[in-house]
Amino acid sequence: QVQLVESGGGLARPGDSLRLSCVASGTTNSITSMAWFRQAPGKEREFVGAIRSHGDNTWLGESVKGRFTISRNNARYSWLLQMNSLKPEDSAVYYCAVKLHTRIIQSSLSDHTQYTTWGQGTQVTVSS
16 A cells, blocks of 8 residues: 655746655555646646656656656655646646556656556645
8 A cells, every 4th residue: 555645736926836746555566656636627637747666767747847856855755846837737636646556658758547546636726
């Protein structure tokens, strides 16, 4: 069993930055990949970015490239989502998710159905 806890959401103005954190606990050595997704009211869940538990390669969704980055927070099973140059359309509930035991092929990292464990989500609102 793995549990995920996100934090760091809140209210920001356009152009501001926010940093989200996701911390995993439990049988963390079963985690193979980690991702951030977001979902705004009335919209489908959108891929934000992903990172594998081993290695430093990251993958980002087209709408956040150049503005968001994913990194580890001093531990293999703790991650950060740095969000810069925020826009109103970035407003959503942000979720971290992990895949356990088996590896996701690169082309499927953006597929939310691949991930087995999800956090509770944290709200990000960008408004002037």
